[in-house]
Amino acid sequence: MSLYEAVSITPNVYWVGVVDWELRDFHGYETRRGSTYNAYLIVGSQGGILIDGVKHGFEEQCLSRIRSIIDPAKIKVVISNHSEMDHSGTLPDMMQHFAPDAVLYASPMGVKALAAHFHWDREVKPLKTGDTLDVCGEHLTFVETRMLHWPDSMFTYYQKDKILFTNDAFGMHLAGEERFAKQYDRSVLFEEARKYYANILTPYSMQVGKLLKSYPSLGIDATTIAPDHGPIWQGEQELTDIFSWYERWSSNRVNSQIIIAYGTMWGSTRRMANAISEGIRHCGVRCLVFPLGCTHRSDIAALLLESSGLVLGSPTLNLEVLPEVAAAITYFKGLKFKPLVTGAFGSYGWAPKSIMSLEKSLDEMKCPALAPGIKVQYVPTEDDLEQCKMLGISLAKKLIELKENEQ
Ligand code: FEO
Secondary structure (H helix, E strand, C coil): CCCCCCCCEEECEEEEEEEECCCEEEECCCCCCEEEEEEEEECCCEEEEECCCCCCHHHHHHHHHHCCCCCCCHEEEEEEECCCHHHCCCCCHHHHCCCCCCCEEECHHHHHHHHHHHHCCCEEEEECCCEEEEEEEEEEEEEEECCCCCCCCEEEEEHHHHHEEECCCHHHHCCCCCEEEECHHHHHHHHHHHHHHHHHHHHHHHHHHHHHHHHHHCCCCCCCCCCCCCEEEHHHHHHHHHHHHHHHHHCCCCCCCEEECCCCCCCCCHHHHHHHHHHHHHHHCCEEEECCCCHHHHHHHHHCCCCEEEEEEECCEEEEEEECHHHHHHHHCCCCCCCEEEEEEECCCCCCCHHHHHHHHHHHCCCCCCCCCEEEEEECCCCHHHHHHHHHHHHHHHHHHHHHHHC
16 A cells, blocks of 8 residues: 555546645745645556656655556656646656656747756657647647746646646645645635735736636636646636636736835834825725734735735835835735835935835836825824825825726
8 A cells, every 4th residue: 555645536537746734935925824736647548647746855755646546657648737846846756767768748848948957868848739649548638828827837638537737827825635626615715826826926917817818719628627736626616716716816906905015113114004094094995004024925915916005114224125125025026016006105214215215116116106205204293194194095095086987
């Protein structure tokens, strides 16, 4: 008996991935619920097909799950849907256990990416959109999904069982015993799928939108969506949920809510943040306030995905913004969030450099501040806080106006 066991998805398709209960950081994205690296085994009449590998260090667990179904030496085909190391890192080692003539396939960009990762002399065969493979007695089709979220990303479709293997797309970082979405609380699925989309896919929303639009013409009638992270979407309600969430997130439909994200040294910038939030709420607009010293930027990103405003605050420290503010800004900038209304504020001692820096960052994000940033020397007076409240009121009013014009 194998130490680790495969989980059946259909009579001849199995989950052979791993659960990473320990993962808490995925290149800057806090993964409080851990993750899974999903690999899939199709047992064909003439051999095994492996879809994707797992993260380096987990190869024994993946091989053990494969062994619970077939001898790994019977695997004749490996499909790499995505070359990022959490899915390819084990392939060089694992392929030594497969049939000596096992063939590795990837998208044309995947062929290049795998070569640049492993500097090997192994031949990797390219698959383009519309290509089909008849291997191991099974029939597979392929769709390149460039920039979802890497140039090499690709979907593999197994028509016989109507399973679409989507690599990172439709995934989430969620460790758990259960393999299927229907076994989880829907609010947990929503929260983690949204956080994953916000932190991984936001810069590529245009490509997501195009994919969803073209999906009905791709000849795919999947009833199971099998991503490389988190649970497998199987069933009408589950597929409707994830597709409708992606449709919403990719179309930049945002709620009337403004996020204030700030750092503080001695409480002055915090008091300013609270006064601005009072102004926003005064106009009936929802305001979420996040001190960056104790809120992870990836949690804010998840909410920024559905928000229409961002106000950044930082005191000046050594002529710069606070480190936690700088990190969050770099992160939000990279994710290409463009809130409709923005503002900046902060306290300073003798040189109000942080506010200038915040305004410059908002310019670089292509969402310039609605009004000049509010600068307060050392500690705010009642008048200063009133001015902050007025900034909140102007931001909320502008947002209300923009939303009314949208209708
Ligand atoms: Fe799960 Fe883009 O790697």
